[in-house]
Amino acid sequence: MIKLIGYRPDFFGVHMKKVTHEAMRGSSAWSVVDRELMAALVSRVNVCEFCIKAHTAVAVRACGDEPKVAAVLSDLEAAPISEPLRATLRMLGKLTREQTVTADDMRSMLAAGVTPQQIEDALAVGFAFNTINRLAETFAFSIPGSKALDAGAKFLLAHGYR
Amino acid sequence: MTNIGQQRKALTERILDGAGTASPSERRAAFENTGLAESVRTLIQKVATQATAVSDHDVAMARASGLTEDQIFEIVVCAAVGQSTRQYDSARAALDSATSKE
Numbered sequence A: 001m002i003k004l005i006g007y008r009p010d011f012f013g014v015h016m017k018k019v020t021h022e023a024m025r026g027s028s029a030w031s032v033v034d035r036e037l038m039a040a041l042v043s044r045v046n047v048c049e050f051c052i053k054a055h056t057a058v059a060v061r062a063c064g065d066e067p068k069v070a071a072v073l074s075d076l077e078a079a080p081i082s083e084p085l086r087a088t089l090r091m092l093g094k095l096t097r098e099q100t101v102t103a104d105d106m107r108s109m110l111a112a113g114v115t116p117q118q119i120e121d122a123l124a125v126g127f128a129f130n131t132i133n134r135l136a137e138t139f140a141f142s143i144p145g146s147k148a149l150d151a152g153a154k155f156l157l158a159h160g161y162r
Numbered sequence B: 001m002t003n004i005g006q007q008r009k010a011l012t013e014r015i016l017d018g019a020g021t022a023s024p025s026e027r028r029a030a031f032e033n034t035g036l037a038e039s040v041r042t043l044i045q046k047v048a049t050q051a052t053a054v055s056d057h058d059v060a061m062a063r064a065s066g067l068t069e070d071q072i073f074e075i076v077v078c079a080a081v082g083q084s085t086r087q088y089d090s091a092r093a094a095l096d097s098a099t100s101k102e
Helices: A002-006 A013-025 A032-045 A049-063 A066-074 A083-098 A103-111 A116-138 A146-159 B005-017 B024-032 B038-049 B056-064 B069-100
Strands: none
Touching (some): A013 A032, A013 A116, A032 A066, A032 A116, A049 A116, A083 A116, A103 A116, A116 B038, B005 B024, B024 B038, B038 B056
16 A cells, blocks of 8 residues: 555645545544454445455454454444444445445435435445445455554554545 | 535646646547547546446557657546536536525
């Protein structure tokens, strides 16, 4: 990730970092953990191993609940999370898989108690990670070991994506 | 509330209209995944819809057509941002539709 962001940063990295930081750390009714879970789930649907591991590590470090994070990624419908978050992750998964969602999908989320602003905030996370996943896969990022992942997670929690 | 509108606009304007080694029309075609030269069509299509399937051969095809690494980097970035933009716009339209009828 650092290599991609650092390659000709004026073309892409500088601007992408601003988008990602706002999506992941900007003011939102979603917590940092919620948004890291969204990033990990979008990455899982895109089968982006680097991003799944990186954002799973951040989510685990932020919430201290590894089984919960694992449950979200392996069986969303049974995971011990709130219904609004579940509905949101479901929509992001569909958008990522099928490239589109319908007004009925949005109505389901609203009925589950998700506010329109929360939907917009989740779509911002979806935009950032659907972009980054594609580039990580295309440029074939190598997957770091667990020590490096933990160091990366610590950095992202302390400093965000700027 | 998160508002990535301004940052997203700056990103899109930079990659499509700012200085680059690929021409603005090549970058626009990659962003829209349409009207592409044969030599880059498979690469861009895969970046947009199946990035895990991008192969060295796809990149070699683009290089063989005379594109430099910098040009390939630019059109790949445009393809990724373009597809995410279509997803995002589709979902925002669905949300607008769902909230306007309430």
